Amino acid sequence: LLDGLDEVPDAGQRREQIKRVVEDFSATFPKCRILVTSRTYAYQQQAWRLAGFAETVLAPFDQGQTERFVERWYAHIAEARHLNLADAQGRAELLKRAIFTSDRLQELASRPLLLTLMASLHAWRGGSLPEKREELYADAVDLLLDWWESQSIVRTDRGEVVMIQPSLAEWLKVDREKVRGLLNDLAYKAHSEQPGLVGTADIAEGDLLSGLMRISANPEVNPVRLIEYLSQRAGLLLPRGIGVYAFPHRTFQEYLAACHLVNDDYPNKVARLARADPNRWREVVLLAGATAGRGSDFALWALVEELCSLPFKAGVAQTDSDAWGALLAGQLIAENLNIAQVSARDQSKIERVVSHLIGILEQWFLPAVERVTGGAILAHIGDPRPGVGSGANGIPDILWVEIPSGSFLMGSTDHDMTAYDDEKPQHQVVVNSYFISRYPVTQAQYMAFVTDEGYNESRYWTKIGWQYKERQNWAGPMRYGLPFDLPNYPVTGVSWYEAMAFCHWLTEKIQKAGCKMMIWHEGQLSTRDLPLATLQVRLPTEAEWEKAARSTDKRVYPWGNDADPDKANYCLLYTSDAAD
Numbered sequence: 001l002l003d004g005l006d007e008v009p010d011a012g013q014r015r016e017q018i019k020r021v022v023e024d025f026s027a028t029f030p031k032c033r034i035l036v037t038s039r040t041y042a043y044q045q046q047a048w049r050l051a052g053f054a055e056t057v058l059a060p061f062d063q064g065q066t067e068r069f070v071e072r073w074y075a076h077i078a079e080a081r082h083l084n085l086a087d088a089q090g091r092a093e094l095l096k097r098a099i100f101t102s103d104r105l106q107e108l109a110s111r112p113l114l115l116t117l118m119a120s121l122h123a124w125r126g127g128s129l130p131e132k133r134e135e136l137y138a139d140a141v142d143l144l145l146d147w148w149e150s151q152s153i154v155r156t157d158r159g160e161v162v163m164i165q166p167s168l169a170e171w172l173k174v175d176r177e178k179v180r181g182l183l184n185d186l187a188y189k190a191h192s193e194q195p196g197l198v199g200t201a202d203i204a205e206g207d208l209l210s211g212l213m214r215i216s217a218n219p220e221v222n223p224v225r226l227i228e229y230l231s232q233r234a235g236l237l238l239p240r241g242i243g244v245y246a247f248p249h250r251t252f253q254e255y256l257a258a259c260h261l262v263n264d265d266y267p268n269k270v271a272r273l274a275r276a277d278p279n280r281w282r283e284v285v286l287l288a289g290a291t292a293g294r295g296s297d298f299a300l301w302a303l304v305e306e307l308c309s310l311p312f313k314a315g316v317a318q319t320d321s322d323a324w325g326a327l328l329a330g331q332l333i334a335e336n337l338n339i340a341q342v343s344a345r346d347q348s349k350i351e352r353v354v355s356h357l358i359g360i361l362e363q364w365f366l367p368a369v370e371r372v373t374g375g376a377i378l379a380h381i382g383d384p385r386p387g388v389g390s391g392a393n394g395i396p397d398i399l400w401v402e403i404p405s406g407s408f409l410m411g412s413t414d415h416d417m418t419a420y421d422d423e424k425p426q427h428q429v430v431v432n433s434y435f436i437s438r439y440p441v442t443q444a445q446y447m448a449f450v451t452d453e454g455y456n457e458s459r460y461w462t463k464i465g466w467q468y469k470e471r472q473n474w475a476g477p478m479r480y481g482l483p484f485d486l487p488n489y490p491v492t493g494v495s496w497y498e499a500m501a502f503c504h505w506l507t508e509k510i511q512k513a514g515c516k517m518m519i520w521h522e523g524q525l526s527t528r529d530l531p532l533a534t535l536q537v538r539l540p541t542e543a544e545w546e547k548a549a550r551s552t553d554k555r556v557y558p559w560g561n562d563a564d565p566d567k568a569n570y571c572l573l574y575t576s577d578a579a580d
Contacts, residue, residue: 148235
C-alpha cells in the first residue's frame, strides 16, 4: 500500500522520480498486488498517472454503511464520554432518521468527512440538527472552521505532549472573524469563476496564501510554514492537489459565497446575479436571504422585492429573468416566513409573486422541473387558482371544460411503435358532449370528502367497494409524504372504488347546494347554472378521456405529434425480435 502519492512535494524532479520508482517496483515484482492512493483531482489533472495501473474511485457510503457509521460513532462517544449506552443508541436512531428523511442530508452523509461533521454537530446539539438549511450550514461551517484552524496538540503513544501548534488565528495574530471573512471572499470569487455548475471550484494556493498573509499581523509568519500548516489539516478547506485547495462540498462554497454577498451591496447584487444566472446562483440567493433575515424579516422582504418588483401582466410574455426572480422570491417566502403573520404591507408582495407563479404554470414559462417547484411554492404560500382548492362549504370548486359532441379519431396506427396492441386499430368514435375537470382532483379536494365522513357512509360506495374498504380498514388515501401530500397536488393512493365513492359524494353535495358550475373556455372563466335534475359526476370513459386530450385533429399527444419531456413524464420502450 503506497498511500498519498499526490502528497509528495513537487521539488525538483521529485514527482517524476517517485512515479518511476513506483512503476519500476511494479515491473520488478509483477506478482505483487500494489495499491496506490491519491486524491482524484490531483491524479487525473496534475500529471500523476502511473503507466500500467488500473484506476478506480472510492464509492460514497451507501445507506447501510452510513447507518453502521452512525451506530458505531455514537457507541464510541458513549464510551469516551461515559454516557448511557441506551441514550447514545437513541441519539443514533434520531440522527439516522434525520439523514434519511432529507435528500440534501443524505447526499452530504455519503461522504465520510461530512458524515463525521454531521454526527459531531448532532452530538454537540444534544441529539438534534437545525431544521432550516441555512442554520445547519452556519453551524456546520463553524465546526469545520474550528477543526481547520484550532489549536493542534501532538502527543506520543504514551500521551506525552510533543508539540502544541497554535490556532491559525493565534498564529496570524488576527481575529477569527477576519479568517472567516477571507474564506467568504474566496468562496464568492471561486463560485463566480467556476467553469462548471457542479462540484467545488479550485482555489489556488497563491490566492489563499496571499489572503492570509495580507490579514496577518505576525511578521514571523512565512509562506512555507503556512503551506505546511494548511496541508496537514482537514476542515473548511481541503488540499485537492499540488497548489490547489477546495471546500469539502459545493454546499459550503455556496453558503460562504452567500455570506460574502450579504455584506456586498445586498440585496441588489445577489438578486441581479440570481436573475441573470439562476443555475449558478440559485442556492446562494436562498442562503443569502435566510442569512440576512436572521432575527428580522425586513432584510428578507427587501430581497423578495428586488427579485420580483414588477407586477405580472396577463397576456404579456415574461422574460426568463422575471420568471426566475419570481420563482426564487416565492421559494424564499415559503422556506423562511410564516404566511399567517405577514403584515398588510408585505401581503402585496406575496400577491405579486403568486401572480407571476401562476403565469409560469399556465403559460409554460421555465422547464417542467421548475414549474413543479412553482406549484409546490403555491401550495405553501396559497394557491388561489379556481379548480384546485377545497372550495366553500366543503364543496370542491371544480373548474370544468366543455367537450362538444361529435366524432374523433381514437387509438393508434400500426406505425406507432410506442402503442400497445389494445390501442389499435385507429378508428372513428362518436362521443356525446360532456364536461371534464380542467385539473385532476387535488389532495385538498379529496380531503373534503374524507373530512365529511365519506369513508363512513356506505351510500357513496359500491357494494364490493364497501367490502374492500371494511376489509382493508381504509380511512383515507394512502399517503406518500411530501411533495405528494401538498394540497394542490393530484390525489394519489386511491383505488377505483374510492374514486367512485368520491364522485357519488360530490354529486350529492352539488345537488343539495345547487351551486353554479365554473367553466373554463378559451382562457376565460365564466359560470353556468347546473342541470341539477340530470347532474351526475363520474369518472370519464376511455373514449372521453382520449377525446379531451387529443381533440379532433388526429394529434398523437395533447400538445402535438412529438414526445416532449418538458410537457410530460414518460419512458419510451422499444422492443425487437432480437431483443425478445
